[in-house]
Amino acid sequence: MNVDNGFGDFNPLFVFAAYAIVWIIFFGYLYYMARRQADIQSQIDSLQESMPNSNEGAEEDDASQPSE
């Protein structure tokens, strides 16, 4: 099929774009997850600091809560 893509028939730009998008999305996702993990962890830390006397009770809840 004769393709008029404006760059000529065989264009490395398509190959480059395909690989670049995959790598960018993966690293973006990794970065996003690392940020989320750090964010959640800091919230957990500040919550635990704000209620130092109830740490043990909360810890027990940790174990039982996800079972629903």
Next chain:
Amino acid sequence: MRSAPSTLTPANVIGVAAFAAMLIALYLAIVESPDERVQGIHHRIYYIHVPTALVAYLSIAITAVASGVYLRTRRPRWDRLAYASAEIGVILTTLVLVTGSIWGRPVWGAWWSWSDARLVTTLVMWLSYIAYLMLRSLSGRAPGTARTAAVIGILGFVNVPVTYFSVYLWTYLHPLPTLQSATDRPESAILVPFLAGMLAFILLYVYLIRMRMRVEEAQQNLDALRAAAEGQ
């Protein structure tokens, strides 16, 4: 609990291995592999597109299986696996659709074709699991979300072969100009970079799943802590 400074933890080993495999696959696909006769340089997209597609289907299958196991065992671990695998599956499927379009434009002359059952089925699967993710994000942490999401996780997967067959029959009994890509090359020349790509994506999948499941676990711990704090 905070991630320990980089040591030889399994997660780090998998991460480094995945990154190395990605680089090797990239090298094999771009530098080592010769141009293909018909598709020329564009054939190289195959080495990233097809492994992405296979791992995308794999991760959706894992979502369905983990959903089923969760409904049986009610162990939150399986629900986290289903959720993580669905999210990564949607990202992979997005990449499949994008790299497929980028491949299709120079080789087929079109970004998209409605007459290819694989394309349409992939799009439908993508939408089904976006719906799955929306159900989870819109239901928030409501109790029972894990159960209802598991049902969607299973139904969406069962729908994949049914959709494929319907679209196939639709194009078969109702011919449209079919687009085909010729790949008549010696098998081994394709096989090595292809397998390298498969290995890279499977490692990357395992790495991302572990990471995503840990984020989900931390989130659930946070929610439990918040509930405990509110209860006081």
Next chain:
Amino acid sequence: MKSPSQATGPKNTPPGYAAQFWLLLRKELAVEFRSRETAAPMAVFAVAALIAFQFSFDLRGAVLTLVAPGVLWVAIIFASLLALGRSFAREDERGSLEGILLSPTDPGALYLAKAAANVVLLTMLEVVIVPLSALLFNLQLLQPALLPTFLLGNIGIAGVGTILSSIAAQARAREALLPIMLLPLLVPVIIAAVRATGLAIDGRPWEDIQPWLAVLAAYDLIFVVLSALLFYATVER
């Protein structure tokens, strides 16, 4: 509704699967016919959609036979969202689902009854709008092959739609979630039902229509059985 659970006092053995199904189906239809809050709005919506399609596609001449089957099914599927949305929202408003689930009711029988009630509603809708579109668009819609097409299509829509309705009813933004979850799953139904309807309108022989009816039947079988088995997970409290 209290009557089904009262009928099975603690001393009686609970009715079997089939008996439960009939009781619940009669209850569903009784509630619907008393309130008429679903059937009438569905029909009015479908007719309004047909008018919208007429002026969107200018359904005359050659365009008509190409587009009419799709127009009809899109109108039916959109109207079905009204029935499916009500299917469990009504129970939630009244808190009546808890009562049913406290009685020794099999969730599978409850699912099948709800789905069957939705099949009845869809069939009623089609009894109104199919002859009406035959009249308005001058279509040959009195083909015997359309009977199994619509029946199998209805079972597919109601079968998947009923379990999704139960799921959406428990989530926030249920009105948005139901179509988002339903339409991708209905792609095989849309493909097969629209093709079968188109071929039937063209007056094509049975052999041409049969493959599509087979697709619909297989879809219905797979998803109704699977949903009946999985339904318990969506109503557990």
